[in-house]
Amino acid sequence: MSHWFMVTVVGQDQPGIVARVSRALADGGWGLGESSMTRLGGNFSIMMMVEGVGDEASLAQVMEPVGSALGLHIHIDSIQAELHQHPSPNVQIRVYGADRTGIVADVTGGLAAAGMTILDLNSEVSGTDDDPVYVMILDGFVKDGVEALDRAVAELNKKGLKVDVEPIEVLMG
Amino acid sequence: MAVLQILTYPDSRLFDVARPVTEFDASLQQLVVDLQETMLDGAGAVGIAAPQVGVGRRVAIVDVGPVLDGDKKRKPKSSYNGFLVLVNPEIIERDGEVNGREGCLSVPDYTGNVLRADSVRVRASDQLGREKELVCSGFESRAIQHEMDHLDGKLFLDRVISSRELFRRKTYR
Numbered sequence: 001m002s003h004w005f006m007v008t009v010v011g012q013d014q015p016g017i018v019a020r021v022s023r024a025l026a027d028g029g030w031g032l033g034e035s036s037m038t039r040l041g042g043n044f045s046i047m048m049m050v051e052g053v054g055d056e057a058s059l060a061q062v063m064e065p066v067g068s069a070l071g072l073h074i075h076i077d078s079i080q081a082e083l084h085q086h087p088s089p090n091v092q093i094r095v096y097g098a099d100r101t102g103i104v105a106d107v108t109g110g111l112a113a114a115g116m117t118i119l120d121l122n123s124e125v126s127g128t129d130d131d132p133v134y135v136m137i138l139d140g141f142v143k144d145g146v147e148a149l150d151r152a153v154a155e156l157n158k159k160g161l162k163v164d165v166e167p168i169e170v171l172m173g
Numbered sequence: 174m175a176v177l178q179i180l181t182y183p184d185s186r187l188f189d190v191a192r193p194v195t196e197f198d199a200s201l202q203q204l205v206v207d208l209q210e211t212m213l214d215g216a217g218a219v220g221i222a223a224p225q226v227g228v229g230r231r232v233a234i235v236d237v238g239p240v241l242d243g244d245k246k247r248k249p250k251s252s253y254n255g256f257l258v259l260v261n262p263e264i265i266e267r268d269g270e271v272n273g274r275e276g277c278l279s280v281p282d283y284t285g286n287v288l289r290a291d292s293v294r295v296r297a298s299d300q301l302g303r304e305k306e307l308v309c310s311g312f313e314s315r316a317i318q319h320e321m322d323h324l325d326g327k328l329f330l331d332r333v334i335s336s337r338e339l340f341r342r343k344t345y346r
Contacts, residue, residue: 088274088284146247169240169249169312170284171275173220173319 004033004081005050005059011072013044020066025050028062033081044072049081089119089139090168091146097161099125099132106159107136110152116140139168175207176214177226182280188326191222191229194260197302201232205258205300208234215278220316222323225279233259233320237313251312252292262297262321264290265306273315275329285333289315 009021018037025032025048033049050059056076067074095107108118120139127133142148146167156163180187194201204223212221212234219240222233235257241248269291276284292310295317299305309317319329 167247167249168274170217171273171312171315171319172215172218173222173235173275173277173316 002051002053003055004079005056006077006079007048007050007059007063008046008075008077009048009063009067009072010043010045010075011070013039013042014070017044017070017072018046020070021046021048021063021072024062024066028059029053030059030062049079051081087119087141088168088170089141091116091140091142091149092166092168093136093138093140093149094164094166095134095136095138095156095161097134099127099134103134103161104136107156107161107163108138110156111140111149114142114149114152115144116142116149175210177207177211179211179215179221179225179278180227182328182330184279186227186229187224187279187323187328189224189229190326191224191231191324193231194298197260197298197300201230201260202300204228204230204232205234208232209256212236218278219312220320221278222320224323224326231261231324233262233317233324235259235313235316235320237316240312249312250310251314252308252310253313254307254309257297257307257317258299259295259297259317259320260300260302262295262317262324264293264318264321265296266294268292271311271315273312275315275319277319277329279323280328280330283330285329287315287319287329287332289318293317 022032030050030052033051035046035048037046056078060076063074093111095103097103104123118138118140121136123134123136125132125134146165149165153163153165208221208223208226211226212218219237220233220235223230237251237253241251241253267290270288271291272286272288274284275287291314292308293314295307295309297305
């Protein structure tokens, strides 16, 4: 019987990481599900859903040689994947503000209290060193509709952040 | 009157370029009626094109009324030209670009973000051969472009710019 694992790989970016990691997994008989790779501050990171017949230890053994060779940190978690749901987001939030500590906590705290679940989040510090600007875009789902977020957003806008809320309407045709 | 069977990806007929309509006869009028029934049968659909039911003719219908009339307080920005029958449609002007989320009756498991012209001027005939020109914007413009893509053998999947913009709608297996 096969099992799903979440494999997280973090390390200094260099060409060929994905190729070598995926080759090691394929040669070891492990298949990939969803994955997401990104570079954060120049560091390589990937999360992969990995499926195969075997336990955590056998998966770790397959990953160890490539991890050592490339100096990567590898983390493995057993997960439940076969019933995973992908709800469609119904709201997109865009946040801009002068960078300071706590923007994400303020924004997501207010939105969570108003009933929103985050489905996707990306953020970036842009602007200049002297004048950094924080930009965050997140997709979410609010059961009671976008209006449920109005008060929370008004509060955040009072704190000097620019928070835009845009309903997402999926076109079906 | 009949609800027709909808072809789903990867049926190769979805990739064929549909032929122009030359006879505005009873069979065309029947096709339009059947397309309407089929569209209304699909949950939340705002349009459908003949190739989606295996008819390789340049015929599509669009009606975004149900979305604009819904009980949601915030509706997508959109023109509304009523129930549209588009035979041999052509886009003769396009303006602006906007990103939005699309799904498709022929691609049941995914939604994705697609860039479309914000407004279009369309020339088309109706089922009786009367030519007309329409200016559509927002959600209605997106629906028309989505349906007209079907006439050229294209699905929204062909226009999704990155896998990050593609979202699985249903259960993961």
